[in-house]
Amino acid sequence: MSRLSLTALPHLRSVSRNRIIPSIACRYQSTSTIPNPNPTLPALKENELAKIIRDTIKSTGPIPISRYMQFCLSHPTHGYYQKGDVFGEKGDFVTSPEISQIFGELVAIWFLTRWMEADSPTRVRIVELGPGRGTLMDDVLRTLFNFPGISASIRSIHLVENSEALRTIQGDKLSKRLEGKEVELGWYTGINEIPETTDTYTLFIAHEFFDAMPINTFEKTDMGWREAQVDNDPAYIPNLSTQSSKSGLCLSLSSAPTPLSTVLPATSPRFSKLSTGSRIEVAQDSFKIMRRVGEIIGKGLGGSGVVVDYGGDRSYGQSFRAFKNHKIVDVFDDPGNADLTANVDFAYLRESLAGTGSSSLGPISQSSFLLSLGLQPRLRKLLDSATDEGRKEDIRKAAQRLIDPLGMGGQYQVMGVTDDRALKGAEGGEIYPFIAPKKQESKVLRP
Numbered sequence: 001m002s003r004l005s006l007t008a009l010p011h012l013r014s015v016s017r018n019r020i021i022p023s024i025a026c027r028y029q030s031t032s033t034i035p036n037p038n039p040t041l042p043a044l045k046e047n048e049l050a051k052i053i054r055d056t057i058k059s060t061g062p063i064p065i066s067r068y069m070q071f072c073l074s075h076p077t078h079g080y081y082q083k084g085d086v087f088g089e090k091g092d093f094v095t096s097p098e099i100s101q102i103f104g105e106l107v108a109i110w111f112l113t114r115w116m117e118a119d120s121p122t123r124v125r126i127v128e129l130g131p132g133r134g135t136l137m138d139d140v141l142r143t144l145f146n147f148p149g150i151s152a153s154i155r156s157i158h159l160v161e162n163s164e165a166l167r168t169i170q171g172d173k174l175s176k177r178l179e180g181k182e183v184e185l186g187w188y189t190g191i192n193e194i195p196e197t198t199d200t201y202t203l204f205i206a207h208e209f210f211d212a213m214p215i216n217t218f219e220k221t222d223m224g225w226r227e228a229q230v231d232n233d234p235a236y237i238p239n240l241s242t243q244s245s246k247s248g249l250c251l252s253l254s255s256a257p258t259p260l261s262t263v264l265p266a267t268s269p270r271f272s273k274l275s276t277g278s279r280i281e282v283a284q285d286s287f288k289i290m291r292r293v294g295e296i297i298g299k300g301l302g303g304s305g306v307v308v309d310y311g312g313d314r315s316y317g318q319s320f321r322a323f324k325n326h327k328i329v330d331v332f333d334d335p336g337n338a339d340l341t342a343n344v345d346f347a348y349l350r351e352s353l354a355g356t357g358s359s360s361l362g363p364i365s366q367s368s369f370l371l372s373l374g375l376q377p378r379l380r381k382l383l384d385s386a387t388d389e390g391r392k393e394d395i396r397k398a399a400q401r402l403i404d405p406l407g408m409g410g411q412y413q414v415m416g417v418t419d420d421r422a423l424k425g426a427e428g429g430e431i432y433p434f435i436a437p438k439k440q441e442s443k444v445l446r447p
């Protein structure tokens with residue numbers, strides 16, 4: 001199951017309503033004096049990261065959700081992505097590049113068209129944020145290497161990845177693809193480490209990266225914005241299997257303004273227009289990272305890229321959720337052992353580009369993007385070269401999954417980014433396929 005699937009959606013809504021709202025009533029209270037009501041119950045294996053987080057809260061008070069997410073996703077020993085391969089049927093979720101090679105191939109075709117429109121610069125680099133298993137980059141490179149002009153121009157690959165375990169997996173895969181080529185491969189822990197350039201065209205991709213960026217949640221009250229924070233659950237009894245909160249953590253709404261609640265809700269004019277009682281999830285790191293991407297692409301020879309993720313052209317208030325074994329679970333169930341994610345506010349990413357020399361394109365649905373770039377003819381080719389019926393059916397189903405309007409095809413959005421020069425020079429001020437919405441027929445995939 002992908003992290004946004006047909007079956008996940010209704011469940012997601014109930015998770016948000018049932019879990020987040022009631023737990024906001026929780027207030028900090030020491031658990032050390034609460035007696036064990038039934039000492040005969042089996043002891044649970046302690047989640048070490050949960051204990052670290054509870055101890056932090058005990059000494060400093062409730063922590064922002066963003067800090068909780070950083071603990072869970074990126075803690076050097078207990079962080080989710082430090083554990084290695086969490087993708088695929090055996091992992092916790094499946095992503096589009098892992099479902100079908102067509103995804104990466106069509107991203108590469110878009111890159112090729114942008115490079116040609118930019119007068120085929122002879123120095124090109126590709127930057128990817130959060131490459132996972134390296135599958136998407138591998139498919140992009142395999143495709144681009146079929147075109148001698150751009151193939152000879154690719155000088156370097158820059159991967160922003162903070163998981164050592166995933167870096168190893170990416171390195172193993174991509175070093176094979178780059179064998180015999182004069183292409184540098186390098187890793188960075190953040191976008192700010194990517195070197196500036198004036199003589200190289202930048203191609204950029206972030207697939208399911210921004211949904212993993214920390215968010216902070218705020219509620220608009222009569223007294224102004226208040227922050228939802230992670231607190232210790234006063235009802236928690238360590239090591240017992242009967243408690244409602246398995247990790248001893250819950251959400252609480254701050255009674256007074258916090259440093260973040262005074263700053264972040266003021267970062268978009270859209271937030272101030274919301275009515276009392278509204279919630280917003282604000283991803284300040286996403287804003288900063290996207291802004292830096294805009295600055296990189298906006299300078300020198302320019303560049304272009306795509307951000308693909310679930311979300312929409314608006315803010316969300318209750319999309320924060322956890323995935324484990326292809327199911328949505330409580331965000332506090334098993335810190336560090338479940339993926340944490342939130343919908344991407346593409347409008348906020350667009351706002352971050354103001355004054356950078358770059359502009360956003362779209363977003364459009366994943367299905368629109370892939371069909372416009374030739375998913376169907378590519379699928380026909382793959383089916384022609386498949387030898388047995390079983391394989392043909394797998395290929396067909398995988399492609400259908402990418403464009404399913406009720407699943408990944410409709411829920412995942414693709415936002416382009418380009419240097420302003422390219423946009424000004426584009427016919428009608430539009431860059432294909434980010435053009436005025438057209439109805440795409442995506443139901444029938446039989447070639």
Ligand SMILES: C[S@@+](CC[C@H](N)C(=O)[O-])C[C@H]1O[C@@H](n2cnc3c(N)ncnc32)[C@H](O)[C@@H]1O
Nearest residue numbers: 081095130131132160161162163207208209212
């Ligand atoms: C959901 S996975 C997506 C992987 C891949 N793009 C795909 O679609 O299959 C998120 C990726 O972002 C990386 N990541 C998460 N937070 C990060 C951070 N703060 N800095 C760098 N990489 C991060 C993870 O290690 C992982 O490679």
